[in-house]
Amino acid sequence: xxxxxxxxxxxxxxxxxxxxxxxxxxxxxxxxxxxxxxxxxxxxxxxxxxxxxxxxxxxxxxxxxxxxxxxxxxxxxxxxxxxxxxxxxxxxxxxxxxxxxxxxxxxxxxxxxxxxxxxxxxxxxxxxxxxxxxxxxxxxxxxxxxxxxxxxxxxxxxxxxxxxxxxxxxxxxxxxxxxxxxxxxxxxxxxxxxxxxxxxxxxxxxxxxxxxxxxxxxxxxxxxxxxxxxxxxxxxxxxxxxxxxxxxxxxxxxxxxxxxxxxxxxxxxxxxxxxxxxxxxxxxxxxxxxxxxxxxxxxxxxxxxxxxxxxxxxxxxxxxxxxxxxxxxxxxxxxxxxxxxxxxxxxxxxxxxxxxxxxxxxxxxxxxxxxxxxxxxxxxxxxxxxxxxxxxxxxxxxxxxxxxxxxxxxxxxxxxxxxxxxxxxxxxxxxxxxxxxxxxxxxxxxxxxxxxxxxxxxxxxxxxxxxxxxxxxxxxxxxxxx
Amino acid sequence: xxxxxxxxxxxxxxxxxxxxxxxxxxxxxxxxxxxxxxxxxxxxxxxxxxxxxxxxxxxxxxxxxxxxxxxxxxxxxxxxxxxxxxxxxxxxxxxxxxxxxxxxxxxxxxxxxxxxxxxxxxxxxxxxxxxxxxxxxxxxxxxxxxxxxxxxxxxxxxxxxxxxxxxxxxxxxxxxxxxxxxxxxxxxxxxxxxxxxxxxxxxxxxxxxxxxxxxxxxxxxxxxxxxxxxxxxxxxxxxxxxxxxxxxxxxx
Numbered sequence: 001x002x003x004x005x006x007x008x009x010x011x012x013x014x015x016x017x018x019x020x021x022x023x024x025x026x027x028x029x030x031x032x033x034x035x036x037x038x039x040x041x042x043x044x045x046x047x048x049x050x051x052x053x054x055x056x057x058x059x060x061x062x063x064x065x066x067x068x069x070x071x072x073x074x075x076x077x078x079x080x081x082x083x084x085x086x087x088x089x090x091x092x093x094x095x096x097x098x099x100x101x102x103x104x105x106x107x108x109x110x111x112x113x114x115x116x117x118x119x120x121x122x123x124x125x126x127x128x129x130x131x132x133x134x135x136x137x138x139x140x141x142x143x144x145x146x147x148x149x150x151x152x153x154x155x156x157x158x159x160x161x162x163x164x165x166x167x168x169x170x171x172x173x174x175x176x177x178x179x180x181x182x183x184x185x186x187x188x189x190x191x192x193x194x195x196x197x198x199x200x201x202x203x204x205x206x207x208x209x210x211x212x213x214x215x216x217x218x219x220x221x222x223x224x225x226x227x228x229x230x231x232x233x234x235x236x237x238x239x240x241x242x243x244x245x246x247x248x249x250x251x252x253x254x255x256x257x258x259x260x261x262x263x264x265x266x267x268x269x270x271x272x273x274x275x276x277x278x279x280x281x282x283x284x285x286x287x288x289x290x291x292x293x294x295x296x297x298x299x300x301x302x303x304x305x306x307x308x309x310x311x312x313x314x315x316x317x318x319x320x321x322x323x324x325x326x327x328x329x330x331x332x333x334x335x336x337x338x339x340x341x342x343x344x345x346x347x348x349x350x351x352x353x354x355x356x357x358x359x360x361x362x363x364x365x366x367x368x369x370x371x372x373x374x375x376x377x378x379x380x381x382x383x384x385x386x387x388x389x390x391x392x393x394x395x396x397x398x399x400x401x402x403x404x405x406x407x408x409x410x411x412x413x414x415x416x417x418x419x420x421x422x423x424x425x426x427x428x429x430x431x432x433x434x435x436x437x438x439x440x441x442x443x444x445x446x447x448x449x450x451x452x453x454x455x456x457x458x459x460x461x462x463x464x465x466x467x468x469x470x471x472x473x474x475x476x477x478x479x480x481x482x
Numbered sequence: 483x484x485x486x487x488x489x490x491x492x493x494x495x496x497x498x499x500x501x502x503x504x505x506x507x508x509x510x511x512x513x514x515x516x517x518x519x520x521x522x523x524x525x526x527x528x529x530x531x532x533x534x535x536x537x538x539x540x541x542x543x544x545x546x547x548x549x550x551x552x553x554x555x556x557x558x559x560x561x562x563x564x565x566x567x568x569x570x571x572x573x574x575x576x577x578x579x580x581x582x583x584x585x586x587x588x589x590x591x592x593x594x595x596x597x598x599x600x601x602x603x604x605x606x607x608x609x610x611x612x613x614x615x616x617x618x619x620x621x622x623x624x625x626x627x628x629x630x631x632x633x634x635x636x637x638x639x640x641x642x643x644x645x646x647x648x649x650x651x652x653x654x655x656x657x658x659x660x661x662x663x664x665x666x667x668x669x670x671x672x673x674x675x676x677x678x679x680x681x682x683x684x685x686x687x688x689x690x691x692x693x694x695x696x697x698x699x700x701x702x703x704x705x706x707x708x709x710x711x712x713x714x715x716x717x718x719x720x721x722x723x724x725x726x727x728x729x730x731x732x733x734x
Contacts, residue, residue: 047620115714425573429534434570438584438640439558448583452574452623 003320024434025427027481029086031314038187039233041086045156045191048163058176065180071343072404075285075310078250085188085221127422145205149198152207155223158194165196173256173320175294181252181314182289184220189254192222197232197263206462208237215475228263230296235266237465251310253288261296261323266304268461270469273309277342283340290317291347295357302329303346304460307338307471311340316374318347321355321383328357331457333469336369345375345406350383352417362454365401376408379416386416395453396426397446425453483508483679484549484648489540490530498524500704501540506648513690513715514683516701517723522683523567525701526652526669529681530564544648545591552575559585559591563646565637567603567653572624577636578606580624581643590663605646609642612670631662650681655689667692 029040038059042052066077147150151162159166176186197203228234249272257265267290276283286309292301303317319328330346348357363371377388394403405422427449435445451458451470458466484506488636491499498521516522528535529542531554542549549557571578586596596645606620613635618625625633641687642650651670655663655716670693674680689699689713698714699706702723710716 329591428570430570431572432721433554434531434566434572435580435584436554437557437558437564437566438580439587441555441587444583444587448575448580449572451575452572455574 019405031084032081045158052099055187058183061138061177062183069178073343121280142346148201151196153190173291174254174289179288182254185252185254189221189223192224192254195226197228197234199229200231203234205239206235220251224255227258230261233264235267239270250285257292259294259299260297264300266302269305271307275309276311277419286310286313288315293320294323297323298325299323300327304331307334313342315344320349322351324352325354330359331456331460332361333454335364336371341370341374345373350379350386354385360391360456363394365403366397368383368403372404374406377384378410384415388418390420392422394424485543487541490538491535493535506679511680512697513695513698520701521704522701526650559588561647563655565639569625569633571626573626574626577624578620605659614665617649630657648679652683679724687715690715
């Protein structure tokens, strides 16, 4: 057994491959948070008055709030006054209009990450809105999308160019009073992505954003807002890696999705931020609020996430199911290794009649990792005929890790149906030996078993993302045989 | 092909194999019989490379190589196959995918090109007939929810696809009804070849009615106490293991 455990530990102990720092002069504001800083951020971004007011309201509310402590995660207190709330790569007066104007250092960083924008633009057919240190440096395929009336741009640009849409929908799903981290984000958010799909339009390509945290001690506060108007469809991909750092970096993003009548939004995430070293030092704190609102009838929102990074993950992509017959889905793989902690899950709030939701959560724990599923299924009185199916599976590698499941079910009418299934399994020495006796290495065996465990979630990912996700878990794709 | 000399092995502090000597030449089928606790399964596991067993003395040479120094996967790639007494379930991994990965690993280690999905399916279909395997079993997760008989059949099916040079069948007959036993035996017999050696580990003589060994060895308390031809199995059947132990006949 001991040999086996140590092999698994070795696998789990691999170094973070993408730890490097790009040497770019960051134009940063001094650390700390007060109303002047917020005014400065807003001014730097040339925001209209309503935006500044919204930020200030959020900030004043935030001052009255306490950091939540209910999550099953442990970390030293965060000094919010030592965080730099804004930094942008230096550029000449205006933002670059094309890739040619982009700082070659930045482009190199993306190369190292395997996201060559140029190639993506030419070959992959993916429009990439790359967030580098808070400001979007390149937005591609905009014209092509523009022909269909699709707006896909940085959040800052949306605030300037489409203030009416931002004003209408910003905070409509996650209000600025929502929770400690979302409120902080509302006050200081730097940039992010904005997407609007007009009535009846099916977005012809996967929209994708690569987030990357770079400047040291810079908190990142992205804000993403996606609106699918009546009958629209969009698939959105979010992925990220971060350079290796010694001190913890706070990341408190907010994502809001709005689906109107018959609209559908598919939101996929592969998250691979620096998880800290083998002793648990360093790594990203990922405290994110993600929520979608199925506002219209027959609307649908799917969250698919593969969470392998961050020292601490605190994240519950949720759905508010208001529209009749609307559908919410949550598919998740969360991997914790070394001393990583994850408290993640979803909330499905059924309000409309005949609303349906599906939750499939796969937690993998290795090393000293602690993995918590926390999910809420709430069925309001108004949600007659609502249905939910939840499945929470945990897989343990080694004997020093932990898996925890906290399902909360709240059903307020008698015509609804709620199912919950949960399982915990362990990769056994006998399974590994069986695979090795057939000629497979331990590494391949673990990969194969983990991959098989996650299959139901990977199936929900767009193809190229599924490949990346599997790479992240260090496994090869389950073959197309059979 | 296989030379076992004075093999001693223990699990934790308990010595289980106390000096096994056995020679298996290419193409031969040897049956190892013995009562519960005699060390039959331990011998099979030690040959396959299970690390819960610690070899304390002796040597095992396979094709001129020191088998005991090789990892389990290297032994498998060199052609050592063990059909498990208790085949392991691997949820989420399809039987077919598992087998393709295994076969391609083995081929790769021998410098052969990997088979693509189509070629692999052709190999599989042919071998399936041999074992009367239901196609549905191929697409199900490895052994998950298989009946006892299906699991054992699956082991021999894997053996048919992987084509080992030395097959060790650990109590393949246990838990099988007579129909399943016939199918499994037919499969094993079909895989007998002048290039392939087999070691059948079994408690009962029953299996040997269907698969006729060239040699039979009786194991007791970690030693081979009797060796002979297939007629020795009948003697065991008649007199029981207790009856045999009275004679301290020289092993080999």
